[in-house]
Amino acid sequence: MTEDARFEDAAPRPIRLRAMDADDLKVISALAQDAIFPVTEMRWDRSHRRFAVLLNRFRWEDSASGRHPAERVQCVLAVEDVGKAATQGIDRSDKDVILSLLSITFEAGDDGTGAVLLTLAGDGAIRLDVEALEVTLRDVTRPYVAPSGKIPKHPE
Known part of the structure; x- marks a missing residue:
């Protein structure tokens, strides 16, 4: 006899998500929480109006x-x-700095404009003024064992 499929039996798949509104962005923020990245891995391409960062997300x-x-x-x-x-x-002058992402939020402005705010640990922040909200999160490598071996925790 066959059994019903279970969520736990699924093979892990790379994530590829797009947020077009603040509710969608909450999902991306939750998945990106506690991601770490070197300061050298963020880029703003003015000519293409795109900001991108390579994250090591939990x-x-x-x-x-x-x-x-x-x-x-x-x-x-x-x-x-x-x-x-x-x-x-x-x-940004210290190329050895490692940043930790706490959350991603959207502050709505007029006519669909606004700001995407990346809040970092240690009181750091990145503010991106946008004409419309469009944020993507896409896994680009296979998962690897976290060097710390631990699940990130926050004080309650």
């Missing part, structure tokens, strides 16, 4: 399965239609 979607140790995966977070980019609390 695999929250598979962390409770118990099938393997804690994992991370490299992914690209891209924000489209960026007219202006600004940072606060980030020393």
